[in-house]
Amino acid sequence: MPNQTDHIEVRTFADGGAAVGGERIDTAGFPDPYTATLAHVAAEAELRRAKVLTHGIDHAAGQDSWFYVTPDGEIELPEPVPQGASPVGSDEPESQSIPDDVPAPPAAPPRVGASSQPVPPASSRGGSEPESSARPESIVTLGAPGFTPPADPQPRSRRDARAADPLHADTTVFVRRPRNRPKHGARGALYTLSGGTVNLGPSSREQRDRELADRIARQLTGSHNTAILSLKGGIGKTSTTVGLGLVLAEYRGDPPMAIDANPDSGDLAERALGESGYQSSARQTITDLLADAPSIDSLTELSKYVQHAGRFHLVAGEQDPALSDSLTADEYLTVSRLISRYYSVVLTDCGTGVTHQAMSGILQTADNLIVAAGYAVSGANRARSTLRWLAGHGYEKLAREAIVVITDKDGVSNRVDKDAIRGHLSGYCRELIAVPNDKGVADGDLVSLDGLKPATRDAYRRLAAAVVDGYE
Numbered sequence: 001m002p003n004q005t006d007h008i009e010v011r012t013f014a015d016g017g018a019a020v021g022g023e024r025i026d027t028a029g030f031p032d033p034y035t036a037t038l039a040h041v042a043a044e045a046e047l048r049r050a051k052v053l054t055h056g057i058d059h060a061a062g063q064d065s066w067f068y069v070t071p072d073g074e075i076e077l078p079e080p081v082p083q084g085a086s087p088v089g090s091d092e093p094e095s096q097s098i099p100d101d102v103p104a105p106p107a108a109p110p111r112v113g114a115s116s117q118p119v120p121p122a123s124s125r126g127g128s129e130p131e132s133s134a135r136p137e138s139i140v141t142l143g144a145p146g147f148t149p150p151a152d153p154q155p156r157s158r159r160d161a162r163a164a165d166p167l168h169a170d171t172t173v174f175v176r177r178p179r180n181r182p183k184h185g186a187r188g189a190l191y192t193l194s195g196g197t198v199n200l201g202p203s204s205r206e207q208r209d210r211e212l213a214d215r216i217a218r219q220l221t222g223s224h225n226t227a228i229l230s231l232k233g234g235i236g237k238t239s240t241t242v243g244l245g246l247v248l249a250e251y252r253g254d255p256p257m258a259i260d261a262n263p264d265s266g267d268l269a270e271r272a273l274g275e276s277g278y279q280s281s282a283r284q285t286i287t288d289l290l291a292d293a294p295s296i297d298s299l300t301e302l303s304k305y306v307q308h309a310g311r312f313h314l315v316a317g318e319q320d321p322a323l324s325d326s327l328t329a330d331e332y333l334t335v336s337r338l339i340s341r342y343y344s345v346v347l348t349d350c351g352t353g354v355t356h357q358a359m360s361g362i363l364q365t366a367d368n369l370i371v372a373a374g375y376a377v378s379g380a381n382r383a384r385s386t387l388r389w390l391a392g393h394g395y396e397k398l399a400r401e402a403i404v405v406i407t408d409k410d411g412v413s414n415r416v417d418k419d420a421i422r423g424h425l426s427g428y429c430r431e432l433i434a435v436p437n438d439k440g441v442a443d444g445d446l447v448s449l450d451g452l453k454p455a456t457r458d459a460y461r462r463l464a465a466a467v468v469d470g471y472e
Contacts (some may be wrong), residue, residue: 006054007066008044010037014060041071046207051076063280180210215465216251223340224471227366229350229359231346231382233264236407236435240445241349242271242309243460244370244437244467248345249311250449251464257343260286260317261332261358264353267315272309274446286335287326293334295345299342315339317349329361336365345468363395368470369402370463373425375412380421387428403466404429406436431466435459 011019018025018033020040030036032202037056045052057064068076089325202269228244230237248256260268270281289305290297296302306313315335318327340344348362369390373383383404390399404425408418434458440451449457 002222005056009055009057010041011057014039014062014069038069038073038075041069042071042192045069046071054079057192059099077366081268092444098178099213101221104327124172134212146275159264159389162204181205203401205370209461212461212465213251216248216468218254218468220302220344220468223344223346224367225336225340225346225348225365226352226368226370226467226470227348227362228372229352229354229386229411230371230372231353232379233352233375233388236409236441237372238262238266238268238271238349239441239447240372240405240407240435240460241347242269242312243441243449243452243456244463245272245312245347246309246447246449247457247460247464248310248467249281251461252345254344255313256345256347257334257339258314258347259335259339260315260349261348261362262317262325263358264351265319266317266349266351268314268349269307271300271447272314273307283316283320285316287320289315289338290335296338302338302342302460313343327358329358329364332358332361333365336361340365345471355385364396367472369398370467371402371404372428373404375408375416375418375421377416377421380406380425383425384428400430401427401470402429403470404432404434405463407435407441408430410437411441416425433459433463433466 008021010021012033013019016027016033017029019038020037025036025040027033030039041052041054051070053069054069055064056067066078068078070076086361188248226244228237228241245256245258246387258268258272260266262268264313285307289302292305296305305315307315338375348366350359350362353359356361357393371383371386375377387399387402387404390396390402406422406425412418422432422434436453436455438453438456441447441454441456449460452460
């Protein structure tokens with residue numbers, strides 16, 4: 001194990017080259033010279049089985065910095081460094097001057113001294129005026145309290161002294177934020193096979209997926225309700241509710257809840273649990289929950305009426321047509337208020353149409369809407385009519401901010417211009433999400449993310465992000 005005062009010196013040059021320990025290295029195969037030098041130091045750290053103190057000198061920017069490189073290739077900020085640390089593997093004296101052709105860094109705002117008067121830049125002060133002799137305090141500005149760089153009693157040059165000023169130094173040039181690690185595709189494989197030394201960063205697709213995940217997982221204040229409705233059955237309303245709920249459950253820290261408020265014996269529970277799963281479960285419904293609502297004062301009590309598809313929770317709809325059709329707006333509000341005490345995201349799977357008894361209560365509590373549609377001309381027209389009806393009956397904001405989900409199913413005529421339908425409907429809503437033809441959605445049975453095509457899962461991810469975006 002080398003002495004703790006030893007360090008490795010790495011240099012990057014304006015021509016794109018780099019040196020480690022005084023010797024030029026091959027930077028081919030690396031995205032930049034910084035990554036190349038850090039990969040070499042990480043390999044040394046792996047041999048030592050210890051992090052290595054590193055002095056990085058960037059000739060292109062006229063700056064230097066101190067940091068540790070771990071065996072995993074990570075950068076750590078140092079504790080106070082012993083004075084007089086000697087380079088490892090380099091015969092160059094520490095005071096070696098930077099070549100004269102190194103461009104001066106761009107001018108920074110004037111410093112403010114103890115008197116609160118601006119201090120003129122170095123170029124305007126007299127030649128005999130002493131310059132700061134401190135090595136650039138780049139690590140200090142990055143938040144490592146108490147770090148004292150090794151002593152350098154004589155500035156290398158006037159330009160070096162100016163660059164050494166912590167108010168002029170750009171601390172992000174050499175010690176940069178490490179790239180995010182790619183997890184998928186060729187970049188992920190290369191990162192794994194190289195032991196982490198070759199990191200090209202995530203692809204644009206992976207970056208987009210991470211952005212979607214962040215949007216879906218955004219922390220929320222209070223409880224929010226999304227209503228999913230349509231004017232016709234069989235066009236993907238309930239499958240959309242389940243797909244959306246499963247994605248929210250996968251990405252969010254808090255489980256989402258769905259309420260089956262369909263007055264026509266809704267099948268939300270069957271689509272989320274599968275018919276056999278629902279038949280074998282305790283078959284409490286929204287009717288049972290409503291009857292016992294006054295006595296429910298805890299999540300534990302509420303859970304007796306809740307079905308679970310993993311982390312996706314739901315209240316099953318009433319299967320007796322005589323009872324399901326009688327759900328009123330006030331009764332829905334009772335259920336909604338109870339559930340909103342314990343869940344931050346609530347989905348309501350509505351019936352077909354917008355005029356049945358419960359709809360006024362549903363629309364009253366909805367933060368945003370999803371309108372399910374199909375590619376048949378009649379289905380597209382119904383979606384448009386739904387949005388127009390909402391806008392004309394006091395729900396203009398809900399209509400304007402609505403999300404249309406158009407699901408492709410078998411049986412659509414080849415003469416239907418799907419692009420034209422999507423373009424037409426997109427003019428009536430905030431966002432349009434197209435779900436591709438997928439047997440995992442269309443067969444009317446269990447909907448599970450594992451059973452869906454990647455493009456279908458991606459559509460539901462985009463839908464989930466759009467829904468959470470709409471929560472103010």
